[in-house]
Amino acid sequence: MARITAGVGCSHVPAIGVAMDTHITDQPYWQPVFAGFEKSREWMKENTPDVIFLVYNDHCTAFDASCIPTFALGCAAEFQPADEGWGPRPVPVVKNHQKLASHIAQSLILDEFDLTIMNEMDVDHGLTVPLSVMFGEHGPDDEWPSLVIPLAVNVVQYPAPTGNRCFNLGKAVRKAIESFDEDLNVMIFGTGGMSHQLQYKRAGLINPEWDKAFLDRLTADPVGLSKTPHVEYLREAGSEGVEMVMWHVMRGALNDEVKEVHRHYHVPASNTAVGHIILENV
Amino acid sequence: MDKDYEDIPGTFVFDADRSREGYHLNQFCISLGKQKGRDAYTADPEAHLAKFPMTEEQKQAVRDQDWNRMLELGGNIYYTAKLAAYHGINFQNLAGLMTGMGVEAYRDMMLHGGRPIEGNRYKKEWGEEE
Numbered sequence: 001m002a003r004i005t006a007g008v009g010c011s012h013v014p015a016i017g018v019a020m021d022t023h024i025t026d027q028p029y030w031q032p033v034f035a036g037f038e039k040s041r042e043w044m045k046e047n048t049p050d051v052i053f054l055v056y057n058d059h060c061t062a063f064d065a066s067c068i069p070t071f072a073l074g075c076a077a078e079f080q081p082a083d084e085g086w087g088p089r090p091v092p093v094v095k096n097h098q099k100l101a102s103h104i105a106q107s108l109i110l111d112e113f114d115l116t117i118m119n120e121m122d123v124d125h126g127l128t129v130p131l132s133v134m135f136g137e138h139g140p141d142d143e144w145p146s147l148v149i150p151l152a153v154n155v156v157q158y159p160a161p162t163g164n165r166c167f168n169l170g171k172a173v174r175k176a177i178e179s180f181d182e183d184l185n186v187m188i189f190g191t192g193g194m195s196h197q198l199q200y201k202r203a204g205l206i207n208p209e210w211d212k213a214f215l216d217r218l219t220a221d222p223v224g225l226s227k228t229p230h231v232e233y234l235r236e237a238g239s240e241g242v243e244m245v246m247w248h249v250m251r252g253a254l255n256d257e258v259k260e261v262h263r264h265y266h267v268p269a270s271n272t273a274v275g276h277i278i279l280e281n282v
Numbered sequence: 283m284d285k286d287y288e289d290i291p292g293t294f295v296f297d298a299d300r301s302r303e304g305y306h307l308n309q310f311c312i313s314l315g316k317q318k319g320r321d322a323y324t325a326d327p328e329a330h331l332a333k334f335p336m337t338e339e340q341k342q343a344v345r346d347q348d349w350n351r352m353l354e355l356g357g358n359i360y361y362t363a364k365l366a367a368y369h370g371i372n373f374q375n376l377a378g379l380m381t382g383m384g385v386e387a388y389r390d391m392m393l394h395g396g397r398p399i400e401g402n403r404y405k406k407e408w409g410e411e412e
């Protein structure tokens with residue numbers, strides 16, 4: 001039987017990918033960002049999952065304004081790194097566990113989550129940056145150590161799905177994975193955030209107290225945390241901070257009791273507070 | 283519909299109304315995410331702009347690289363950032379321009395922990411109408 005062993009929360013700032021791709025991670029600006037992932041990479045080596053269920057958002061790359069699915073599940077055999085305006089990232093093609101993905105699609109829809117199914121999709125920094133920070137540098141001719149099932153969540157056009165909906169989706173994802181016959185170690189990633197605002201006159205907003213409380217409540221009060229209203233993210237964590245609803249999918253898929261094995265928080269990476277947490281099922 | 287997020291200062295929440303207003307502007311911007319669109323815009327900017335039925339105000343904001351005006355007219359940052367990238371401006375430098383701080387001062391603010399939340403929650407704290 002497939003099972004979920006751990007969850008990872010992780011920012012997906014595009015500039016982090018650029019720093020890795022241009023080999024400037026040792027620069028004083030970037031060094032503290034990457035230092036916090038050293039332990040994570042060790043942990044990933046010791047616990048390499050067969051499959052990562054990766055919750056992220058597409059930044060108008062696979063979906064432009066003409067089509068905005070709230071939840072889109074990647075069911076293709078593989079996903080190419082996308083050209084986001086400056087050429088594709090030099091990272092491996094992302095390979096799916098296609099049988100598990102289609103099983104999850106079917107299970108979720110029967111569980112009343114009305115998914116969009118993607119049989120063709122390029123993936124942007126939202127998906128590839130978390131893989132890069134967790135696995136370290138991998139070039140276009142390498143392979144990622146794990147298969148990846150992408151779930152793209154709309155957080156660009158308001159409203160994103162509620163935190164509560166995301167949390168319950170996480171529970172349904174778990175149910176789907178646990179009803180799959182193959183013996184697989186699956187991890188779930190929730191990505192995006194933490195506090196940041198990219199636009200207009202309030203750009204640059206960072207709220208470390210709010211971010212810290214969010215990380216604390218992932219273990220102490222996950223259900224209460226998932227009820228956070230959208231306006232609180234927008235006001236307290238910046239207009240783009242609402243991405244953090246995606247962390248609730250990850251948390252919803254884990255046990256009620258989890259162990260925090262690692263945490264990292266740093267300001268800034270470009271416009272953003274970088275946040276990261278590893279939670280193991282106990 | 284009551285919008286509980288309209289009292290946040292210096293912020294546009296890209297909701298369905300803004301999305302409707304900015305649709306063609308955003309689709310123009312996203313066309314520059316691909317090499318084909320960038321080549322077409324370089325070869326003949328006005329001809330490429332004319333493919334998208336924007337308002338004249340939206341077109342002028344594009345020509346002027348007036349980043350805040352684009353947002354005021356329904357643009358969304360993830361889209362306008364593609365136009366900025368076309369002009370060689372990354373997200374951080376774009377924020378430096380939109381805030382009116384300039385690139386250097388903005389980068390310096392971020393290095394010192396970013397814009398604090400205190401005094402930046404409500405329009406009234408900015409002396410603006412709600």
Ligand SMILES: [Fe+2]
Nearest residue numbers: 057126192243
């Ligand atoms: Fe994002």
